[in-house]
Amino acid sequence: MGGGNAQKSAMARARKEKNAGAEAKSQLKVNENAKNVQCGICRQTFLLTIREKALNEHIESKHAGKTIKDCFPTWAPQ
Helix, strand or coil: CCCCHHHHHHHHHHHHHHHHCCCCCCCHHHHHHCCCEECCCCCCEECCCCCHHHHHHHHHHHCCCCCHHHHCCCCCCC
């Protein structure tokens, strides 16, 4: 006859803890793949959901005198 409920619970808990560490739930790779807006001058990448205001801030700080079409020729407002 083998083990009672306490032993079964302990084994299940240990198995669950061991398996929980094996699966990474990081969003880093997904975020890196979503960076598909790229500055044509300095090649800095931005997330697809970036707003025009943030792109203009990039242009003002890095490429003064350029327009949004100079830096981001393929970007279209969403």
